[in-house]
Amino acid sequence: MKTAVRGDERILQSDIFSRDAKPPRPQLGTVHEPGRDIPVYRQCDVLVVGGGPSGTAAAAAAARAGADVVLLERYNHLGGLSTGGLVIWIDRMTDWEGKLVIRGFAEELFDRLPADAVAGPAPEDWGSQDPKKAHHWSFRTAAYHGVVTWSPTIDPERLKLLSQEIMIERGVKLVYHSWAAMPLVEDGKVTGATFESKEGRMAIRAKVVVDATGDGDLFARAGAGFTNDIEEEDVHHCMNTSWLFGGVDMKKWLAFRSGEPEAFQAFMAGGREECGLFERPFVSWRDDIALFMGPRQSGYSALDVDDLTAVEVRSHRAMAAHLEYFRKHAPGFENAYMMLSAPQIGVRHARRLKGVDAVLRSRWPEGTALWDEVGVTPAVSPKFPNISIPYGALVPETLDGLLACGRHISCDRNSHGFMREIPQCWITGQAAGAAAALAVAQGVQPRHVDVPTLQQELLRQGAFLRASDKAKATVAGEKACA
Known part of the structure; x- marks a missing residue:
């Protein structure tokens, strides 16, 4: 047994238990699977594979932006680890000053959940450093480093139902009990995916695919680059x-x-x-x-x-x-x-995309908004300012037709410790869904989506974004010209 000690690099203190010995798997040869024609189940603008926090947010955002969306989920419910995984303690959604920065789809969920399905500190206490309040909430998963945070616990069945109803309200085609098998790839571009169900193997064709599997199953099988390095002493790979x-x-x-x-x-x-x-x-x-x-x-x-x-x-x-x-x-x-x-x-961890950009530990101290910011996350400690999430972290280095969201986005292993959390999955999912819909509407690959237009769409959907220095300079220049 090892113990991960809480510090500036991590929020949790937890015992970590090593694996039992694993016998080698015998080599028993192979069998031949003959080729076959696979029926096309559906065609759509955006296919979201995985109905966890990021996939649910992606499907909701893409549909809200006007896309025809299919959401493929292997279980009988939405919400992923926040529901079926019983990770019902939702990590920090406020920054260390008490400002709500995890907004958009996440905020809509909490606005619509019944009052008796959520437990946590009142808004007026978010950011409080009152010793009594911090002591009280520290035993209720809602105060860290002496600061009260919005880190609620939720009723997983209520979140399952609400997530499902939002999909239906927005016209998303839900497909439960279906496990994505392989991406469809044509000329370096993902054009859909095959999946397995009780009906056998079928395919869905899509203009853009969002990989929300959590483990990067689709982008890895499509040939996108990824990494899987971890910190052995950290809870975040267990x-x-x-x-x-x-x-x-x-x-x-x-x-x-x-x-x-x-x-x-x-x-x-x-x-x-x-x-x-x-x-x-x-x-x-x-x-x-x-x-x-x-x-x-x-x-x-x-x-x-x-x-x-x-x-x-x-x-x-x-x-x-x-x-x-x-x-x-x-x-x-x-x-x-x-x-x-x-x-x-x-x-907690399997693969992480190699993207056009990444959430990086080296940027933690900066606190500046990146030019392609699509979300903001609280830092792990009051020592650091809020951290900018770039759109490039969702875009594969070379693979077209696909975006990634959730715990397998492009980031280094330190940043993965918080980017894998449910609130951050809601953020990156909403960004990926909105970007996928815009790529379809603009007739371009996801990497060529107009970022200012994407940011405006995210703001329209209630996300929290900050203006980058580049954007501020552009606005200032326009005013000067006027």
Whole structure:
């Protein structure tokens, strides 16, 4: 076991558990698959592959911008890790001064979710450094570095339903229970994708494809460049299956954790000794439901079916061991029961696109708006200003017909620690969807989309953007000429 310590480079402090030994896979030869004709299921302007946070935002944005959109999703719901993965703690949407910078599609979701489906600090407390408020919210996943942030927890079923209804309202063609197989590529340009379902293999043709798979499956199979370097000591490459315990009293648990720190440390030490893989609970949107977002497991590949299986096995065993230990020793967990293990595995990292540009650690201290800014993210620490997300981070170096969004956009491994989070996936998804629709409308490849027009469309859709120095100079020049 290793412990990732919270600091300027990361927000979390967490135990990380190394993988079990993996036997080699036997080499059993190959089988021949004969060629066949594949029926075309649909033609559209924009095909979004993956209905997680970024894919949902991309489909909503593309449809709002006037495109005919198909959204292909392998599960029976939208929201990805924010719903099916039980990552119901939505990371910081405000900056360190309390300003809401994760806006647009994300803000629409929270405006439309029922009040009882969201738990978090009131807007007047965002950015507060009051010690009592910061102490209170630090145990409720909404205060870091002594600052209260908008980091709410949500009801995953409500978010599934709302996400689906927004798609239907905007005329998006939803296709559930369908797993994208291979991109269609013609002359270096992605023109759609094949997918598998209970009907067998079919194809969708599209003018622009948005890869929102999270693992970069489409752009990698289409031949785009990518990287997969990680920091071994960091939580951000680990995997696990989250779960919920019902029948708990989180107020009683939090009183124990905050009021008896020595007893809490003894409890955690006992859990590590008895359970091996061990993790503390987080609050949820209700006081009678506890969220476990670990134990986080290191050394496994999200692209290896044996590794994915092994993580599921370990996680489900850990869930049972946690229940037994918590019932015996944790205040507030005397009547706990297994409520739900996440139907989607918690993958944090697989591939990252090699794009025209990238979100880079070297730019963190700058705080300036890039000329092609399509979103703004809070930094990991008050030490740094807000960070600009460039459109170039969504565009492959050479591959045409495709944009990327979500946790596999172009960024370095340090920046990936926050660019993989759900709010940032909403941002990059909305940008990719709007850009894809504009590429179709303008009759150009995504890399040639007029960036000022894209920025205006994003502003129209409620996104938060800042004027770059280049844009300011242009406006100043126009005023001087006038």
